[in-house]
Amino acid sequence: MPQFSLTDLDTIIAKRADAGADSSYTAQLLHKGVLKCAEKLGEESIELILAAAAQEKSDVANEAADVLYHLLVLLRARDVPLEEVMTILEGRTGQSGLAEKALRG
Numbered sequence: 001m002p003q004f005s006l007t008d009l010d011t012i013i014a015k016r017a018d019a020g021a022d023s024s025y026t027a028q029l030l031h032k033g034v035l036k037c038a039e040k041l042g043e044e045s046i047e048l049i050l051a052a053a054a055q056e057k058s059d060v061a062n063e064a065a066d067v068l069y070h071l072l073v074l075l076r077a078r079d080v081p082l083e084e085v086m087t088i089l090e091g092r093t094g095q096s097g098l099a100e101k102a103l104r105g
Helices: 006-017 025-032 034-054 057-077 082-092 097-104
Strands: none
Touching (some): 025 057, 057 082
């Protein structure tokens, strides 16, 4: 099982964000702003949905990787730390998903 984590990916994204836009796709995305980052996440999400509907397991894995990458880029563009998201997720694990969803309305 790979030891690579979302935290590892977030660290790589942070380093690449500081690189010049001429040498880093991540820096290019961030330079284009939040809306472009959100657009890319949306595009990748649709590609994941289509891959899942086609039931192509390897395509689903590849598209899911793209979604995770673009999600972390969007979080960085909005200055939302991954740790904040993980804390929210951790808090939600203390009860059933149905109970937690009911509390959110």
